Amino acid sequence: MTIEQAACALRARQVSAVELTREALARIERLNDRLHAFITVTGEQALVAAARADQELARGVDRGPLHGIPVALKDVFATRGVRTTCGSKIFADYVPDFDAAVTERLHAAGAVLLGKTNMHELAYGITSANPHYGAVRNPYDPDRVPGGSSGGSAVAVAAGMVFIAMGSDTGGSIRIPAAWCGVVGLKPTFGRVSRFGVLPLDFTLDHMGPLARSVRDAALALEALAGHDPRDETSSRQPVERYLPPEEPSLAGMRLGLPENFYFERIAPAAAEAVRKAARLAGEAGAAIVPVRVPDVAAMNQISRIILLAEAAAVMQPYFERREDFGEDVRLLLEQGMLLSATDYIQAQRLRRVMRDQYRRVWCDVDCLLTPTTPFPAPRLGQVDVVWNDGIEDLRLAATRLVRHLNLFGWPAISIPCGLDPAGLPLGLQIAGPPFSEARLLRVAAALEARLPKAGPPAL
């Protein structure tokens, strides 16, 4: 069921918000021990909120499409009175006395919050194998990781526990789990969705966005979330648009770029073929497929890594006395960050501007770019490397290779499912565009979603 279908059914009294919530809670109850998608389930509060949503609708108070819809929040979003762990032992007992801007906006839209999803510790990794709250499992294969850091959110959506779940994305943390769990993940432009009330991993790379079952659901979520917030210094005053795409969006006249260099090196054949096939379908639907060259992704990833290592270390510095409380992978990253010199960091920031100015010329030639989201589908739990014909690559670096540079520039990108690999694992297609092109990306994504093969939900 999509949000629009549920919204219709709620208004036609075919279903109540309380019923939707009970069903969702039952599914969480049944699956969470296996999948570890949630750290905290707020069942009682959810039922109260759902009952209120029903009463409001009965009284004619209609908060829009998310009214009465079960949703979840990654455990980085502050929730008043509900603990917010950040997937970390450090914040295991942290109960905020305020709501994050995203939490507020979902409440205001009438959404019913079912709980806080599990994640990679401190949002600093891509496996969501959380040492404190359990390793999140991929619903398509429980021996595989769901991706991260917003792994619990992706699983909650993929496993039908909620309609949408919020994630944060510093170097792919929304798009990677979306790709590996066969759902839609949208990283809006930097500044589009307020970061107020989210523990930062990185001051200049963090983005907040929804994971959803469909492109239209993601668009409805963005409509509820987007807008200026004076409490977030980096929040944009760019006017909010209508993000919901038309019912049968056309691709006629659209110029879709397919990067010839870098993006298709060291890519699993199925992942590359899925994207080329999506491009062919787009071409048949009237889009111009434009081969483009983009600047050196490896250089951009290096810059991005230096900035993230340093800024994350700076954020966590006050807690670093408790270093035994960090998982080993996160501790090692923080230690690396502590060793970086100020000049390295500053040069990375300077190069960031140079690379952005080089890269953004591509937006003169194309309206958006199509790439694989990740070079391969979900890896096995415990896997640390990826083996290619020509060498071995660190799993984290490999998984973030095609997504993280977009955080460097703050550009929007969406990952949509684009079929299954031969082992039945979901593959993701990334569509990226210039600043504040969310409406365009969602239109292209919806057009492709309608044409791409449906993966079908995981068997659970």
Added chain:
Amino acid sequence: MTIEQAACALRARQVSAVELTREALARIERLNDRLHAFITVTGEQALVAAARADQELARGVDRGPLHGIPVALKDVFATRGVRTTCGSKIFADYVPDFDAAVTERLHAAGAVLLGKTNMHELAYGITSANPHYGAVRNPYDPDRVPGGSSGGSAVAVAAGMVFIAMGSDTGGSIRIPAAWCGVVGLKPTFGRVSRFGVLPLDFTLDHMGPLARSVRDAALALEALAGHDPRDETSSRQPVERYLPPEEPSLAGMRLGLPENFYFERIAPAAAEAVRKAARLAGEAGAAIVPVRVPDVAAMNQISRIILLAEAAAVMQPYFERREDFGEDVRLLLEQGMLLSATDYIQAQRLRRVMRDQYRRVWCDVDCLLTPTTPFPAPRLGQVDVVWNDGIEDLRLAATRLVRHLNLFGWPAISIPCGLDPAGLPLGLQIAGPPFSEARLLRVAAALEARLPKAGPPAL
């Protein structure tokens, strides 16, 4: 003679631009061996430019108040075809093939450029005791330093060589030499004057502004210099105002803040008394003198130092192989900067925002702040410490103590002469305000300038 007087005389044909230029060149010729104010004098080009200015005026082409006026540029501003050393051995032979934005704007305003002024090496210090191009001397006492880093510009103005000279200010580099040489020095708001074509010392602290004989001259210079420049990413689109104050500006209704804490500790009695006297005069002229408390200046100076050390090291990193080519003081600062950690730098940037938010509340209570520019008048050449009753202070830190935090926030400030100390050395009054309050600061400065005792030019 003021710029306005010269402009009248030029238009009345009582004097020609060529005559003004010849006179200025003669004065440079006579005094530069003693004062080392100029690194490069462009006499021939200046006479050609002056002749063209005269021809234009004769033809009725009038470029405004700077038309035909002799000016100078600190040797950080790129000048096409004229070497631009930055006071450094590294750039001793650097001849740019383009003009800095400031150079362009002065040319466009019809100003006659007499040459490039001497400075503290790489603008990284406050004595202007340049090891490569000679120590600039204070015209009030040649055994004393003129201040820096824009020492040559201050001396060129104070010694009557030019009407105005451009400086750059990263932590006081316009205001300190203005104070110690008895001239006016204006640091506009960050983004107000383009930095295009200036070798950066620091990406986020550098400001460009004029040194002048009078407040009105400084205002006329700012009118020629201010405005958006797309080549400087940090250039502001804030509309340019009329900066020239009215002939007899009133202080009625103006709230002038006098900081009670920090600003009057470890201040030479004459310097403190000069500012309190200025405040009394302002009060008599109708201003409300408001005692205010401001955040810890020592903390802000610490933050500012960390940022400057790191960013300057990053800027000069490519040249650091040639470390024997740097003066010892600059080399030590660069070496310190290289040792800073990325997390120190990032925490300083975070604290910078916190302190700004604390400090800016003061602008609700007052329209501007009055403080001494420096805690003492010009020190002796070779002096490295300042001795107080309660201890010894490093000269560089002491001299920048009251000025550098304003660079941290990008706020405008002007230093105007406010009398002589008992030894006959000039003292400076700093007037600081909120972003883009230049017109207000210039009005207050002009009102005080009219009421303060005249120091009289140095005997040369």
